[in-house]
Amino acid sequence: MRQDKGKIGIKEYFAIISLTVGAKLSDDTPAIIYENAKNAGWLAALLIGILSFFPIILLIKVYSAHKGKNLHEILLHLFGRFFGTLLSICLLIGGTIAVIADSGTYVDIIGSMYFTKTPAIILYIILMVICAYGAKRGIEQIGAVSWLLLPYIKITLFIALIFTFKKGTLGYLFPFWGEGPLEVAKASVKNVSIFVDFFYLALIMPLISSYKDMKKGTLISLVFITVELSLALVAYVVLFDYTTAEMLNYPFHETIRFIQIGFLANVETLFFPFWLVATLIRFSFYLYLIATLLGGILKIKEFEYLIPLIATIILLIGLSPDAPSITLYTVREKILGLLSPAFMILPPFMWIVAKIRGDFKNETSL
Amino acid sequence: MLKEMLTLLKKQQKQASLSVDKLEGEQTSLKEKEFSRNLQGNLSILKHLYSIPDNKDIKLRELYLEGFNRQAALLFISTITDVKSIEENILKPLTENTSSDKKVKDIVAIQMVHEITLYKDAVKDINKGNALLILDGEPKAYIMDCPDFQSRAIEKPESEILIKGPKEAFNEKAVANISLLRKKIRNENLIVEAVEVSQRSHNDVFVLYIRGLANEKLIDNIKERLGSLDVNSIQNLSLLEEYIEERNYSLFPSILSTERPDRAASFLEDGYIVLLMDNSPDSLVLPATFWAFFHSPEDHYLRFFYGNFTRALRMTALFITIFTSAIYVAITTYHAEMIPPDLLLAIAASREKVPFPAVIEILIMELAFELIREAGLRVPSPIGPTIGIVGALILGQAAVEANIISPIVIIVVALGGLSSFAVSDLSLNFAVRLTRFLFILSAAMMGIYGMTAVFVGGLFYMVSIKSFGVPYLAPMSPNYKSSKDTIFRRLTKNETLRPGFLKTTDLQKKTTGE
Numbered sequence: 001m002r003q004d005k006g007k008i009g010i011k012e013y014f015a016i017i018s019l020t021v022g023a024k025l026s027d028d029t030p031a032i033i034y035e036n037a038k039n040a041g042w043l044a045a046l047l048i049g050i051l052s053f054f055p056i057i058l059l060i061k062v063y064s065a066h067k068g069k070n071l072h073e074i075l076l077h078l079f080g081r082f083f084g085t086l087l088s089i090c091l092l093i094g095g096t097i098a099v100i101a102d103s104g105t106y107v108d109i110i111g112s113m114y115f116t117k118t119p120a121i122i123l124y125i126i127l128m129v130i131c132a133y134g135a136k137r138g139i140e141q142i143g144a145v146s147w148l149l150l151p152y153i154k155i156t157l158f159i160a161l162i163f164t165f166k167k168g169t170l171g172y173l174f175p176f177w178g179e180g181p182l183e184v185a186k187a188s189v190k191n192v193s194i195f196v197d198f199f200y201l202a203l204i205m206p207l208i209s210s211y212k213d214m215k216k217g218t219l220i221s222l223v224f225i226t227v228e229l230s231l232a233l234v235a236y237v238v239l240f241d242y243t244t245a246e247m248l249n250y251p252f253h254e255t256i257r258f259i260q261i262g263f264l265a266n267v268e269t270l271f272f273p274f275w276l277v278a279t280l281i282r283f284s285f286y287l288y289l290i291a292t293l294l295g296g297i298l299k300i301k302e303f304e305y306l307i308p309l310i311a312t313i314i315l316l317i318g319l320s321p322d323a324p325s326i327t328l329y330t331v332r333e334k335i336l337g338l339l340s341p342a343f344m345i346l347p348p349f350m351w352i353v354a355k356i357r358g359d360f361k362n363e364t365s366l
Numbered sequence: 367m368l369k370e371m372l373t374l375l376k377k378q379q380k381q382a383s384l385s386v387d388k389l390e391g392e393q394t395s396l397k398e399k400e401f402s403r404n405l406q407g408n409l410s411i412l413k414h415l416y417s418i419p420d421n422k423d424i425k426l427r428e429l430y431l432e433g434f435n436r437q438a439a440l441l442f443i444s445t446i447t448d449v450k451s452i453e454e455n456i457l458k459p460l461t462e463n464t465s466s467d468k469k470v471k472d473i474v475a476i477q478m479v480h481e482i483t484l485y486k487d488a489v490k491d492i493n494k495g496n497a498l499l500i501l502d503g504e505p506k507a508y509i510m511d512c513p514d515f516q517s518r519a520i521e522k523p524e525s526e527i528l529i530k531g532p533k534e535a536f537n538e539k540a541v542a543n544i545s546l547l548r549k550k551i552r553n554e555n556l557i558v559e560a561v562e563v564s565q566r567s568h569n570d571v572f573v574l575y576i577r578g579l580a581n582e583k584l585i586d587n588i589k590e591r592l593g594s595l596d597v598n599s600i601q602n603l604s605l606l607e608e609y610i611e612e613r614n615y616s617l618f619p620s621i622l623s624t625e626r627p628d629r630a631a632s633f634l635e636d637g638y639i640v641l642l643m644d645n646s647p648d649s650l651v652l653p654a655t656f657w658a659f660f661h662s663p664e665d666h667y668l669r670f671f672y673g674n675f676t677r678a679l680r681m682t683a684l685f686i687t688i689f690t691s692a693i694y695v696a697i698t699t700y701h702a703e704m705i706p707p708d709l710l711l712a713i714a715a716s717r718e719k720v721p722f723p724a725v726i727e728i729l730i731m732e733l734a735f736e737l738i739r740e741a742g743l744r745v746p747s748p749i750g751p752t753i754g755i756v757g758a759l760i761l762g763q764a765a766v767e768a769n770i771i772s773p774i775v776i777i778v779v780a781l782g783g784l785s786s787f788a789v790s791d792l793s794l795n796f797a798v799r800l801t802r803f804l805f806i807l808s809a810a811m812m813g814i815y816g817m818t819a820v821f822v823g824g825l826f827y828m829v830s831i832k833s834f835g836v837p838y839l840a841p842m843s844p845n846y847k848s849s850k851d852t853i854f855r856r857l858t859k860n861e862t863l864r865p866g867f868l869k870t871t872d873l874q875k876k877t878t879g880e
Contacts, residue, residue, distance in 0.1 A: 144829035
C-alpha cells in the first residue's frame with residue numbers, strides 16, 4: 001500500500017508541476033520569449049523543453065545515487081560543508097528573488113486587469129495569507145489540492161485555447177522560423193531557465209513515494225508543460241500577431257478578454273477564478289520550497305514555522321517597486337538571464353563531481 | 367518550550383482531578399461488598415441500595431421454597447423486566463419444585479442464568495432489566511435474563527428517504543438494530559462488542575465490525591477513545607459524537623450518522639466500523655469521508671445512469687447552494703461587465719428602487735429563508751414545511767412590492783435554498799449552508815478574488831483534516847486504491863475494491879467475473 005506519511009504519489013507530483021510551471025504561460029513569460037523569438041516563440045518553447053531535458057536527466061541521475069536526500073543534502077555531500085552551503089544560499093537567494101518578482105507580477109496582473117481600484121497591498125496580503133496557509137499545511141495537502149483541481153484548470157485553459165484558435169488567423173504563424181533559426185535558438189538558450197523550477201524540484205524529490213514515480217513524473221510533466229506552453233504561444237500569435245503579442249505584458253489575460261463564447265461577450269471573469277486557483281497553489285508550493293531550503297541551511301527541523309516569516313518578507317519586498325509591470329518585468333528578465341547558465345551548468349557539474357567521487361559505483365541500475 | 371510546559375501542567379491538573387473524582391452519592395463502598403450467607407443481611411443492603419420502599423417500581427418478592435426448604439427473595443425492576451416471564455418461568459417452577467437436590471439453574475426456564483458474588487454486579491444487572499434471586503444460606507446470587515424495555519416498533523426511515531430500496535430504519539432499541547444488521551450480514555465474524563461509556567447512567571456503546579476485514583488498529587483506537595471517556599451519562603449517539611470526534615470546531619462533520627440499516631451494513635462490509643447505542647434511532651459510521659456524506663444509498667439502488675444522474679444533480683445542487691448568492695453579490699458589485707447588457711439593464715432596473723447594496727439585500731433574504739426553514743421545522747405537524755414555503759413566497763412577494771428586495775434576489779436565494787435540500791445528509795447540509803455565508807461575505811469584500819481565495823483556503827483545510835486517520839477527500843485526493851466511488855459511481859460489478867484508505871485486511875471484495 002502506498003501512502004507513507006508525508007509523501008506524495010506520482011499523480012500529485014505531476015499535478016503540482018503542471019500547475020506551478022504550467023502557470024508561466026499566463027504571466028509575462030510569453031512576452032519575454034516573443035521579444036527574441038518573435039512569431040516563432042512556440043518553436044523556442046519546444047527548444048527550451050528539449051534543452052532542459054539534459055540538465056534534468058543529469059539531476060535525476062545524481063539523485064539516483066543519493067536517494068532519500070534532498071537537493072541541499074546532495075549539495076552538501078558533493079561539495080562539502082562550506083561550498084555546499086554557499087551554493088544552497090545562492091539558490092535560496094535566487095529562488096526567493098524569483099518568487100518575489102513572480103508574486104509581484106501576479107499581483108500586478110490581478111490589480112491591473114481585474115481589480116483596478118483595489119490597492120495592491122490588499123491583493124498581495126490576501127495572496128500571501130492563503131499561500132502561507134496552504135504551504136504550512138504541507139506538501140501532501142498542496143499535492144492533494146493540485147490533483148483535485150488540475151482537471152478543471154486545464155479544461156478551462158483548453159476551452160480558452162480552442163476559442164482562441166477559432167478566432168485567430170493561422171497565417172500569422174509564418175514565416176515559420178521567425179527571424180531565422182539562429183535567433184530562435186538564441187532566445188531558447190537565453191530563456192531556458194523558464195524551467196529552472198525543475199531544479200528546485202530536487203528539494204522535494206525524497207518526498208515522492210518511489211524513485212520510479214519521481215523519474216516518470218518529472219519527465220512526463222516536462223513534456224506536458226513544453227507542449228502546453230508551446231500551444232499557448234501559438235494561440236497568442238494566431239490571435240494577436242507577433243507585434244502585438246510582444247507588446248502585451250500579459251497575453252493570456254488579454255486573450256481571455258478578447259475571446260467571446262456564444263452570447264457571453266466578456267468571459268474573463270469566467271476564466272479568472274481558475275487561473276487564480278492555479279496561482280494560489282503555485283505560490284503555496286514555492287513558499288514551501290523556500291522554507292524547505294532555508295530550513296535545510298539553518299538546520300531547522302520544523303521548517304513549516306518559517307513560512308509565515310518568509311511570506312511576510314516576500315510581501316514587504318514585493319510591494320516596494322513603484323511601477324511593478326515595468327520593474328518586475330526587467331527583474332524577471334534579468335533573473336532568467338542569470339539563472340539560465342546556472343540551470344544548464346550546475347546539474348552537469350554535480351554529475352561530474354558525483355562521478356569523480358564514485359557515487360554511482362555501488363548502484364545497480366538507474 | 368512554553369507549549370510543552372503548558373501541556374505538562376494541564377496533564378497534571380487532569381490527573382489530580384481524576385484521582386479526586388469519586389461519584390458522590392453512588393454508595394460505591396457498599397457496592398464493593400460481597401453477598402453474605404444471611405438472607406436478611408443481603409436484603410437490607412439491597413433495600414438500602416435501591417431505596418426500597420421509596421422506589422416504587424423496584425419489586426422485592428420474598429418466598430419460601432419448599433423443595434430447598436429455604437427462604438428466598440427475588441428482586442427486579444418491574445418497568446423494565448418481562449413480568450410475565452418472571453411469573454411463568456421463574457416463580458412458578460421454583461414454587462412447584464419439590465426435589466431438593468436440583469440446582470436453581472435446572473429449575474428455572476430462563477435463557478441465561480449467571481451466578482455472582484458482588485453487589486456491584488448485582489446492581490448492574492438489575493439495572494439492565496434482569497431479575498436477581500437470592501437464597502438463604504448461599505453467599506451468592508442468581509441473575510436471570512429477562513429484560514423488556516419499552517420502545518417503538520421498526521418503522522420507515524424519516525430523514526433518509528428513498529423511493530427504491532429497503533424501507534426499514536433503526537429504532538431506539540440497540541438489540542433490534544443489531545438484529546436488523548445481522549439480518550443483512552449473516553456471518554459469524556460480525557462482532558458486536560459493548561463498551562461502557564458513562565459512570566452513573568452506565569450507557570453501553572456497541573462497537574460493530576467484521577473481524578478479519580476492519581483494521582485492527584482502528585478498532586483499538588475507537589475502543590480506547592470510548593473507554594477513556596470520563597462522564598456521568600451519555601444518552602445517545604448524537605451526544606456521543608461530539609465526545610469522540612477530533613475537531614469539534616470544524617465546520618465539516620467527521621462521523622457519519624445514518625438511520626438506515628442497509629447503509630450501515632454496506633459500510634460494515636467495506637471494513638468500516640459502526641457504533642450503536644440504546645436510545646438512538648441511528649448508527650454512527652466511522653471513519654467518514656466527504657463522499658460518505660455526499661452519497662445516498664439510492665445512487666446504487668437505481669440503475670447506473672439514473673444513479674449517476676442523481677449524483678450529478680446533487681453535486682450541482684451543492685455548488686449552487688454554496689455559490690449562487692455569493693456569485694450574484696460578486697458580479698453585481700465587482701464584475702458587472704460580465705453580464706450580457708440586456709440582463710444587466712434588467713437587473714439594474716429591478717434594483718433601481720431598492721435602497722440597499724446587493725450584499726445587504728442577499729443577507730436579509732438568506733436570513734429570512736433560514737428563519738422560515740427553522741420555524742417550519744418546529745411547526746408541530748407534517749404540513750410545517752408547506753406553511754414555511756407559502757410564508758416565504760408571501761413574504762418575498764411583499765418584500766418586493768415594498769421595494770426592500772429586488773425580485774432577482776428572491777430568485778437567487780430561493781434557488782440556493784431549494785438546492786440545499788438536495789444535500790440530504792443533515793451534517794453536510796449545515797456545513798454547506800454555513801460556508802455559503804462565508805462566501806457571501808468574501809464576495810462582498812473582494813469579489814471573485816475573495817471567493818477564490820476562500821475556496822482555495824477551504825480546500826487546503828479540507829484535504830488536511832482527517833477522520834480517524836483517513837483524509838477527508840480520500841480516495842479522490844490524495845489518491846488511494848479504491849472502487850472510485852466518489853462523484854460518480856461505476857458499475858456495481860466493477861466496484862471490486864474496498865476503500866484503500868481503511869487499510870482493510872482484504873482489499874478485493876469481488877472479481878469482475880472474467
